[in-house]
Amino acid sequence: MQVFDLFFKVLKKKYVAALVFIVVFLVISYGLSNSEDHTTEFKESVLDVAVMDEDGTEQSKALTEFIGKKHRIKNVDSDRENMTELLYWEEVDYILVIKKGFAGNLAGGSDELFEEYRVHDSFSSVYMSNILNEYVKTARAYIASGADAEAASRMTSETLGRDTEVTYWSDMGQGPEEYSRWFAHYFQYMPYILISVMLSALGTVLGSLNKRNVRARTDCSSLSPRKATVQLFAASAVFVIVIWLIFIIAGALMKGGMYEGKAWLAVLNSFVFTIVAAAIAMLVSSFDLDDNVVSLITQIVGLGMSFLCGIFVPLSMLSEGVISVARFLPGYWYIRANDMLCGTTAFSAGEFAVCIAIQFGFAAVLLIATMAVRRSKAKDAVY
Amino acid sequence: MFLHNLKYELLAALRVKAFIFWLLIFPMALGLFFKTAFIGIYEKNDMFSTVPCAVVLAEDNEALRTVVKSIESDEKPLFKASFVTDEEAKELLRKEEIEGIIYSEGGRLKLTVAGEGMNETLLKAFCDQYNANADVLTSTAVSDPAKLGEISEILMQEITTVKDNKLVNGNTDYYVEYFYNLIAMVALFGAQIGMTITINNQANLSALGARKNCSPTPKSVSVAASLVSRFAVQTLTMIVCVTFQHFVLGIDFGEHLLLVYLAAILAGILGVSLGFAVGSVGKGSRSTKEGITTAAIMFCCFLSGLMAANMKSILKEHVPFVNKINPAAVISDCFHCLNIYDNYDRFIEKLIVMAAMTFVFAFIGFILTRRRKYASL
Numbered sequence: 007m008q009v010f011d012l013f014f015k016v017l018k019k020k021y022v023a024a025l026v027f028i029v030v031f032l033v034i035s036y037g038l039s040n041s042e043d044h045t046t047e048f049k050e051s052v053l054d055v056a057v058m059d060e061d062g063t064e065q066s067k068a069l070t071e072f073i074g075k076k077h078r079i080k081n082v083d084s085d086r087e088n089m090t091e092l093l094y095w096e097e098v099d100y101i102l103v104i105k106k107g108f109a110g111n112l113a114g115g116s117d118e119l120f121e122e123y124r125v126h127d128s129f130s131s132v133y134m135s136n137i138l139n140e141y142v143k144t145a146r147a148y149i150a151s152g153a154d155a156e157a158a159s160r161m162t163s164e165t166l167g168r169d170t171e172v173t174y175w176s177d178m179g180q181g182p183e184e185y186s187r188w189f190a191h192y193f194q195y196m197p198y199i200l201i202s203v204m205l206s207a208l209g210t211v212l213g214s215l216n217k218r219n220v221r222a223r224t225d226c227s228s229l230s231p232r233k234a235t236v237q238l239f240a241a242s243a244v245f246v247i248v249i250w251l252i253f254i255i256a257g258a259l260m261k262g263g264m265y266e267g268k269a270w271l272a273v274l275n276s277f278v279f280t281i282v283a284a285a286i287a288m289l290v291s292s293f294d295l296d297d298n299v300v301s302l303i304t305q306i307v308g309l310g311m312s313f314l315c316g317i318f319v320p321l322s323m324l325s326e327g328v329i330s331v332a333r334f335l336p337g338y339w340y341i342r343a344n345d346m347l348c349g350t351t352a353f354s355a356g357e358f359a360v361c362i363a364i365q366f367g368f369a370a371v372l373l374i375a376t377m378a379v380r381r382s383k384a385k386d387a388v389y
Numbered sequence: 390m391f392l393h394n395l396k397y398e399l400l401a402a403l404r405v406k407a408f409i410f411w412l413l414i415f416p417m418a419l420g421l422f423f424k425t426a427f428i429g430i431y432e433k434n435d436m437f438s439t440v441p442c443a444v445v446l447a448e449d450n451e452a453l454r455t456v457v458k459s460i461e462s463d464e465k466p467l468f469k470a471s472f473v474t475d476e477e478a479k480e481l482l483r484k485e486e487i488e489g490i491i492y493s494e495g496g497r498l499k500l501t502v503a504g505e506g507m508n509e510t511l512l513k514a515f516c517d518q519y520n521a522n523a524d525v526l527t528s529t530a531v532s533d534p535a536k537l538g539e540i541s542e543i544l545m546q547e548i549t550t551v552k553d554n555k556l557v558n559g560n561t562d563y564y565v566e567y568f569y570n571l572i573a574m575v576a577l578f579g580a581q582i583g584m585t586i587t588i589n590n591q592a593n594l595s596a597l598g599a600r601k602n603c604s605p606t607p608k609s610v611s612v613a614a615s616l617v618s619r620f621a622v623q624t625l626t627m628i629v630c631v632t633f634q635h636f637v638l639g640i641d642f643g644e645h646l647l648l649v650y651l652a653a654i655l656a657g658i659l660g661v662s663l664g665f666a667v668g669s670v671g672k673g674s675r676s677t678k679e680g681i682t683t684a685a686i687m688f689c690c691f692l693s694g695l696m697a698a699n700m701k702s703i704l705k706e707h708v709p710f711v712n713k714i715n716p717a718a719v720i721s722d723c724f725h726c727l728n729i730y731d732n733y734d735r736f737i738e739k740l741i742v743m744a745a746m747t748f749v750f751a752f753i754g755f756i757l758t759r760r761r762k763y764a765s766l
Contacts, residue, residue: 048502051510090556090729094563095702096435120551126561129507132437133514135551136467140518142550147525147543151536165524170516173501175482302410306418313422323433328425352483 009215009224009234013241016211023301024207028249031199032256035192048174053099053130056082056092063109068159069141070104075167093125100124100134112142112158113149141166190348192257193272197337198312200280203249204287205304208242212291213300216380242284250280268347271358275343278365282336285372292379311337321345336368390606394614401589402622408582412626416575417633423567424638431562440468440508441487443478447494456519459547467511491516496523559643559728563698566721568640570695573720575630576656577686579623581679583664586615587754588675592763595675602763612758616665616751623657643728648736652727655740656720659747663716665754686717693717719743 055077057070092098101123124131148158312318315337332338343361346353478490488508492499498516502509522544529540592599631653634640642649694700704711712718726735
């Protein structure tokens with residue numbers, strides 16, 4: 007078992023980077039697990055609205071109060087740079103100025119009652135303009151029907167404040183109870199961590215053992231190359247399974263219970279992807295690269311797959327072109343399966359099986375490529 | 390003597406493969422990933438677009454049809470409605486082709502949605518307003534039927550009560566901030582090559598340093614040549630970085646591209662000076678210093694928004710001085726101010742801060758590297 011032991015001896019010297027990835031991921035996941043919320047009823051979007059009341063009348067105050075019933079009113083400096091920064095970073099969604107003479111013009115006269123400041127051509131701007139126009143029209147209707155200005159403002163707020171009955175279609179966009187949003191997120195980010203851990207630990211350890219001189223020394227020892235490879239494979243398998251188990255057990259502990267129902271399919275999905283990540287690491291390690299280059303490849307493969315395959319940015323946000331490219335990467339099929347499990351897309355057992363099979367296919371191709379590279383290197387080697 | 394040293398320092402700096410990877414290839418790859426992932430998100434999520442919805446009528450509602458038609462005829466319509474049956478509407482909602490279903494029953498509207506967000510909120514606001522108008526008309530019909538026509542006319546009127554003031558003429562897509570921070574990261578990674586100035590000139594840190602200390606070249610000439618060569622290499626890196634982002638990835642840096650180049654070059658010089666200073670402090674080994682510097686740079690970039698674009702804005706609210714002393718934040722702010730503001734005041738202010746930081750770091754580096762004597766080499 008010399009080669010098996012050697013694997014773990016080398017690992018002892020190269021585990022720090024992998025440990026950092028694991029700890030950071032688990033700490034962030036733990037933080038998120040405490041802030042999970044489960045939506046069962048519709049809630050309107052609440053905007054941060056800054057109101058600058060230049061009129062200062064009962065009517066303008068009534069309007070501010072009306073806006074404040076559904077949205078957060080914020081006080082901001084009227085300094086242009088400050089307003090620009092707040093709007094740009096969306097700390098404030100809308101800045102409204104109620105112009106002087108608002109109360110007088112509400113009954114009739116000029117329509118220019120407000121000014122808005124904006125940076126983006128956003129929904130909030132369209133929404134608020136629409137609300138304000140409707141407010142003015144309704145108030146004018148009440149005034150025309152004989153109410154005085156103050157009563158009209160009060161009645162307008164009351165009438166427009168009545169909520170329409172909204173049904174939230176809860177079987178849409180919701181995952182099953184046993185596979186909540188938190189679980190979906192936990193498993194969604196796992197591929198990035200798995201690739202990073204496998205490349206930074208397994209990749210560098212195998213890389214060290216595959217270095218030309220080390221390999222030559224092992225090959226001329228009394229241990230047959232076949233036995234050495236089997237031991238190396240066994241050690242790698244133990245490492246890969248331990249890493250995968252750490253994430254699976256940590257997931258169960260953070261949720262405070264055993265996996266149930268569809269969550270087991272997510273466990274299966276993550277296991278298959280772990281094999282893919284290990285296969286990537288094995289392929290990279292067979293090229294006899296410098297640690298610095300392996301580190302660069304770790305970043306590029308990990309971040310690249312995460313950005314292109316919907317790990318960091320949901321698939322629904324990615325353009326068609328990017329998705330077409332992503333189809334040629336295993337991360338895409340992992341995320342497609344995960345999206346099905348958490349209810350982002352409709353679940354189909356057949357499609358899920360296809361996603362798993364394609365990931366297995368990627369792992370097989372990578373392993374064949376690894377063997378081909380090693381064989382060609384062995385053939386070319388002159389010791 | 391200086392030029393001779395400069396030539397070999399330049400050649401030596403260009404031959405370090407690790408720098409080519411981390412200063413050129415890695416930022417290019419990261420920029421490409423940012424571009425592919427963030428392309429179109431701003432338009433999809435933040436910019437207003439007409440909301441698709443379905444309308445299901447329990448009985449014919451001519452008033453609703455008229456209102457919907459009037460809204461759809463706007464230049465930028467609030468929503469686009471298809472009048473369909475209940476089953477068809479649910480199918481459309483399931484396929485995510487619409488954002489909600491508006492049900493009309495007895496002259497009032499109800500809404501069914503499958504998600505939460507501004508699209509659904511807009512649909513609800515429309516239903517609220519329609520129902521409110523119905524209430525006003527009903528109460529008028531009871532209290533004063535003679536005014537029904539006048540009230541109806543007021544409610545159906547198209548008015549514009551809001552005067553629009555757009556504050557920014559530049560690129561308002563804040564995903565561009567990731568690219569500003571990427572430039573800041575490349576600039577600060579210049580610290581790695583800046584660090585080699587002291588390491589290669591200090592006898593206790595490298596064999597090359599030991600040899601140089603035995604040579605007759607004055608240390609000031611040797612260090613100055615090293616510094617100038619690193620500035621030149623980093624300037625080249627920054628030019629490549631901005632060129633790649635703008636001309637290959639198509640990132641819109643606003644109308645002042647030459648000033649973007651200028652700021653990026655100054656930022657690169659700041660990064661090299663930072664490395665020069667860090668390399669001069671203490672007797673730690675090369676790998677220790679490199680590790681600490683890389684970690685510190687990534688932390689600075691995290692605080693300036695490389696991983697989450699609104700980080701600077703969060704810090705501004707809670708610990709504003711961090712943005713003022715964080716070199717990555719100062720660098721990315723330079724590009725931000727250039728894009729957002731019509732005047733150059735804030736841009737110039739940031740350039741001055743960058744120049745001051747560069748001077749301080751270079752000064753520390755010179756002070757700590759001068760007059761080092763060795764009892765034995």
